[in-house]
Amino acid sequence: MWPGGDVKIHNSFPTHYLPYNESISFEERVAQIIEWFTSEEPINLGLLYWEDPDDMGHQLGPDNPLMGPVISDIDHKLGYLIQMLKKAKLWNVVNLIVTSDHGMTQCSKERVIELDQYLDRDHYTLIDQSPVAAILPKEGKLDEVYEALADAHPNLTVYKKEEVPERWSYKNNRRIQPVVAVADEGWYILQNKSDEFLLGNHGYDNALAEMHPIFLAHGPAFRKNFTKEAMNSTDLYPLLCHLLSITALPHNGSLSNVQDLLSSAAPKAIPYTQSTTLLLGDDHLGELGQEESYPYFLGVSLGCVIVIVFFVIFIKHLIDSQAPALQDTQAEIAQPLLQA
Numbered sequence: 383m384w385p386g387g388d389v390k391i392h393n394s395f396p397t398h399y400l401p402y403n404e405s406i407s408f409e410e411r412v413a414q415i416i417e418w419f420t421s422e423e424p425i426n427l428g429l430l431y432w433e434d435p436d437d438m439g440h441q442l443g444p445d446n447p448l449m450g451p452v453i454s455d456i457d458h459k460l461g462y463l464i465q466m467l468k469k470a471k472l473w474n475v476v477n478l479i480v481t482s483d484h485g486m487t488q489c490s491k492e493r494v495i496e497l498d499q500y501l502d503r504d505h506y507t508l509i510d511q512s513p514v515a516a517i518l519p520k521e522g523k524l525d526e527v528y529e530a531l532a533d534a535h536p537n538l539t540v541y542k543k544e545e546v547p548e549r550w551s552y553k554n555n556r557r558i559q560p561v562v563a564v565a566d567e568g569w570y571i572l573q574n575k576s577d578e579f580l581l582g583n584h585g586y587d588n589a590l591a592e593m594h595p596i597f598l599a600h601g602p603a604f605r606k607n608f609t610k611e612a613m614n615s616t617d618l619y620p621l622l623c624h625l626l627s628i629t630a631l632p633h634n635g636s637l638s639n640v641q642d643l644l645s646s647a648a649p650k651a652i653p654y655t656q657s658t659t660l661l662l663g664d665d666h667l668g669e670l671g672q673e674e675s676y677p678y679f680l681g682v683s684l685g686c687v688i689v690i691v692f693f694v695i696f697i698k699h700l701i702d703s704q705a706p707a708l709q710d711t712q713a714e715i716a717q718p719l720l721q722a
Contacts, residue, residue: 384429398425408432408459416470426626432459435486443581444592445488477601477625483615484584485593491579493537493569500534501527503573509559512571513585517561528561537566550588551634567592605645613640 387399398418400406415428435444438452460480467473497508497515505523510516519527524542531540541562546553552562565571567586570579586593597613603625616635623630624637 384431387429404433409462412463412466416466416472419472419476420470427622430463432456436482439486439582440580441582443488444486446581473600474602477603478599479618479622480596480598481615481618482595485591485595486582486584487568487586487590487592489568489570489579489581489583491570491575494575494579495535495538495565495569495571496575497531497571497573500530506561508573513565513569513583515563515565515571516559517563518559519561524560531561531563537569538571539564539566599643603644605643608643610640610643613643 384399385402387396388401389395400414411430411432415430418425418428434456435449435452438449442448442452464473467476467478505520506527507518507520508515509518517527517531528540528542531538534540541547541564543553543558543560543562546558546562552558563571564587567590570583572579584593588594594612595615597618614635616633617637617639618635619633620630620635620637621640621643
């Protein structure tokens, strides 16, 4: 259902998962996740993945007219998902997020940066490729490799690990290589022009508009008919943790950055449990919300009364303490300015 969902993390697997299998149809994936949400012990988070437009975007490039039918097919698939959620009476109960982890830009064999023109292959190992080449120089060759690439090509920016811009959060991990070479948008880094080449690619500077993914959200936790100009994908993690009422691990995001997406300024996140599942499509769901909100409003009302009473007492005390001084001042005003 999701790449990596069948991997043990912190010595545990998800409660429900399938080994990732690209051949499983979208309809089968939707049926499976709805079954998990409506079972006697329902899940509270379901992850559904579809390979396009990433697969075809790499093969064709996003500007290719043949991408039109691919996008149209994805639109139909999203419509099918909504239809099935409504049929299962989940559409207005679960919070649905549709997003991606990146955008895509058009590449061309006319825009290739060939490392063999500048570097001896015996001097380095290429760990990761275009558009961000992660380069591991051989022992004693760091400065030589860096200097050979630093001004090699006008569409290539080269950093030593410690020089990588802070906004990328990409230099404080042991997996980051000593030399990082970044291609300009639409340019491709290859060791040799005969190497494998993709007409569409991502991984360029995340400030570029074409690298920005889509984000759509629907459900009881989200505002309706609301549009936000932009958001950071790193904010998605604290948002999900908030919706699930779980404590987030250390991360680079911020819930406050996406608080305006939520239906309340300080929303109460209610995890999806068996009790809420039994209330799907039930008229008592609204009554339950009213019962839960009564203590909240009562507490707020009492708090306001206490604050008002305290404020009145404070003002009275302030006036009383100033009264003698005021009387003395009035007496002085009544005295003639000049004595005869």
